[in-house]
Amino acid sequence: MTEIGKQGKFALSFRATELEARSGICAVAQELRLQGVSEETAGDIEIALAEAINNIVEHAYAGVEPGRIRVICSFQQSRLDIRISDKGVPLPAGELPKGAPAIITENKQDLPEGGFGWFLIRQLTSDIRYDRLNGHNRLSMGFDLT
């Protein structure tokens, strides 16, 4: 795992459509594996990244011409920091959702079909931070690579 510790950084940007988001998510996950991140950790990161990016596609740019999403990944020793920025609308109330777990009901017809995203992000990151700066949303997610 030591070779992950290199001080590396890579970035990409894409339009906030479902298909371009898929390509962007796959490209980041592939690069992480190339950089030596373990299969399991890369899978965790890909889940959190997909949830964060899908939120931007579905909510931040909802009902408007899809803008761009920029992703910057920085390795710092045994840590990976991913910053995702967009120019869409801010998060509701300007803060991160609590991400409570979905309620698993006895009755199958009442089972939730959504609302898992922020819960998954909070479970899979070691820390998370949201800022609204000059009309940009910036989400920072930290991952422990050890």
Place this chain on the structure above:
Amino acid sequence: MSLTSTVTDHARIITVNADRIDAAMAIQFKEDMRTETEGGPDRVILDLSTVKFIDSSGLGAIVASMKQLEANRNLDLAGLTPVVDKVFRLTRMDTVFNLFPSLDDALAATADH
């Protein structure tokens, strides 16, 4: 079509012709599941062994596929790869479905009933 299905005596087996069930394909997946599960045996087995990645939209589409089946029918899941398994466990949806390590295991379980 994102899915292919075959019918045995006891179950309809559905395989996924994609390596991801994500936001870009969730709606198509749910529609294709509706088409593929029309009629046939009460038991439906979804073979997920080709699926390397799922997000919450894909998970929601699988839950929706189960809910759109008639009340007397079951959706069982087979061949969950590591990332898919993790998403089911974290969201506790692993407690809602019968999960089998492989399609063979799922089919073997038929004989017990």
